[in-house]
Amino acid sequence: MKLPFRGRPEGDDEFEYDDEDEEFDPVVAPHRTGSVLGGIAPPQPLGGPQPDRGQRGAPYPEAPSSARTTRLGVPPPVNPRRIEAPPPAPRSERVTPAPAPERLVLPSRSVPPPERREEVADISGLLTVDAPAPTPSRRREPAVTAEEFSRELERIQQAESGAEQRSAWAYLGLLSVLFILVVGFGYGCSGRFTEADPIAPADMLSTAEPVRLLVKVEGDLVNISGAVPDQASFDRLRQIAAETYGEGNVVNDLVIDPASTFDDGTLRMIGQALKGDERPKAFQEKVLDAFDLDERGYEVGAVDTVLKPVQATVSIDGANVTLSGTLPDADGVATLTAIAGETWGPSALDATALTTGESTWEGGQIRLAGTVVSTDPRVAAFSALVAQRIGNNVVVETAGLAPGDAPAAVDTAQTTIETLLAASPIVFAPESAEIDTDSDAVLVQLAAALGQVPNTAVELVGHTDSKGDDARNLQLSQDRAEAVMQRLIDLGVSPTRLTARGEGESNPLGDNETEEGRALNRRIDFNLQGATGAAPATTAPAITATTG
Secondary structure: OEEEOOOOOOOOOEEEOOOOOOOOOOOHHHHHOOOOOOOOOOOOOOOOOOOOOOOOOOOOOOOOOOOOOOOOOOOOOOOOOOOOOOOEOOHHHOOOOOOOOOOOOOOOOOOOOOOOOOEEOOEOOOEOOEOOOOOOOOOOOOOOOHHHHHHHHHHHHHHHHHHHHHHHHHHHHHHHHHHHHHHHHHHHHHOOOOOOOOOOHHHHOOOOEEEEEEEEEEOOEEEEEEEEOOHHHHHHHHHHHHHHHOHHHEEEEEEEOOOEEEEEEEEEEEEEEEOOOOHHHHHHHHHHHHHOOEEEEEEEEEEOOOOEEEEEEEEEEOOEEEEEEEEOOHHHHHHHHHHHHHHHOHHHEEEEEEEEOOEEEEEEEEEEEEEEEOOOOHHHHHHHHHHHHOOOOEEEEOOOEEEEOOHHHHHHHHHHHHHHHHHOOOOEOOOOOOEOHHHHHHHHHHHHHHHOOOOOOEEEEEEOOOOOOHHHHHHHHHHHHHHHHHHHHHOOOOHHHEEEEEOOOOOOOOOOOOHHHHHHHOEEEEEEOOOOOOOOOOOOOOOOOOOO
C-alpha cells in the first residue's frame, strides 16, 4: 500500500507500507517515519531515544527485526502520546494512495505493531486509520530532597570560598613582592650619594644667592654695597678699598649674609673719576681676582672735575659731640652745626673740624659714630632735622653707633659696686689667687649690679701691699684680678665687657708700715667706663685679701 507522505524528507513524495495484513494507521505511521500529521517532526532527546521512565534505568524496548528504517537511517521514537481518533470509515470508502516513485526505507529499529482497535473516521477527509495501542507511560525521575539540595549548595559555597581565599592570598603575595621591590629600589637610590660623591643632594638643593657687588666711584671717594657670605670676605673687600683709595675715602655699605655665595657672583662699577685716574680699574681687577667674580659692567666715566659727595661725621662720646668733614660751602657748615646744637646742646658741641671744599650734598652721607643709649631719642631727632633742612639726598648713617647705657645708670652701678665691696670684701687664700668661699655671696651681688649696665665695659685692676718681692706681687695682683673676672663670667657677665690688669704694689692707698694700711692696699678696683660718680674709697679697701 502506498500513501502520500506529508512530513517526509526532502525529495520523497510517497512511502510504501508492505504489511498487507495490517491496516495503515495514520497516527502511528507518521511517528515511525519521523513526522506528524502537521508535517513537523517531534523533538528528539539529546543523544538518542531515552529509556522508559516508568522503570528507572530500563533500556528502550527493542523493535521487531522486520521493522523498516527511513532513508535517513534514524530510528523513529515510540509515539510519546496517544491520539484518540473517530471510528474508521467502511473499507469501501478507503482511498488507495498512488504508488510512490521511490521505496521508503523504514527504520531498522522496529516498533511493535499496534494492537487493533476500533476504526476511526477519515481525518481531513483523506485517510482512514485504526487507533494505535496505547504506549506505556513513563515515570518521572524522583525529585531532589531538601537535604540533598542543602548538601549540594554547601559544597558549591565551600568551593567558591576556597577559590576566594586562594585569590586573596595570591593578591597579598603580589602586594608583598611589590613592596619589597619598592623598598629595595629606594635603598639602592639612597646609596648612590655618599660622602665621596662630588655632588651631594644638599648641594643640588642649595638656595644660596650669588654675590652682587656694586661699587660707586666719585673721584677720590668709593662706596661699596652688596652682601658677602662671611666676615673674612667683608674684611678683605674693605682692605682692598682702603689700599686703593685710602681709609678715609671708603664708604662700606656691605652686609654679611651666610646664604650668599661667590659662585657665579658679579661686580659692577659705576660713577665718575678724573681723567687719568687708574684707581677704579685697579680696584676692579683686584676684586675680580680675589673672589673669582664675573664683570657685570664698568660704567665709570672720566671727567675733568669731580664733585665729591659730602662725607661728614658726628662723633658722640657721652655728653660731648664732635663734627668733622668737608661741606660744599659755609652755609652748609652753619646748617649742620645748628642742627647738632639743637639736638645735643651747643655747650657740648665741637664743630672746628668742619671745612669747605669741592663737594656736593647729592649722594652725600652723614655718619653717626660713638656710643649711645638704645632709648636715646636724639638720634631720630637729628635725622629728621637733616632731612627737613638739607634734603633727602643726604643719608644719615647710624651703623657706626654702638649701644650704650645712660650715664646716670653707669654712675649708679659704680656706686653700688663700691658699697658692696666696702661691706663684704672679697677674701683670698694667703699668697694665692684662690677666692675663699665666704666671698661667693658678694660676687653674685656684683654680677647683678653689672647686669644693670649691660653695654658698659668694666676694667678689673689688682693691687697688693709692699710685702714680698715686687715681681711676685705684680704677678699675684694679675692672677687675683683674672680670678675675679672668671668668677663674674661664670655668673653670666659677658666676657667681652671685662678686662683684667695687675699693678702689684705700685699704687698704694694706705701706709704699708701699718696693718691697717697694708689691708687698704690689697684690693681690686672696678672701673666702669663712662662713670662720673665718686672716686674709689680711700678709707676702706674695695677688695680685701688675707695676705699680701
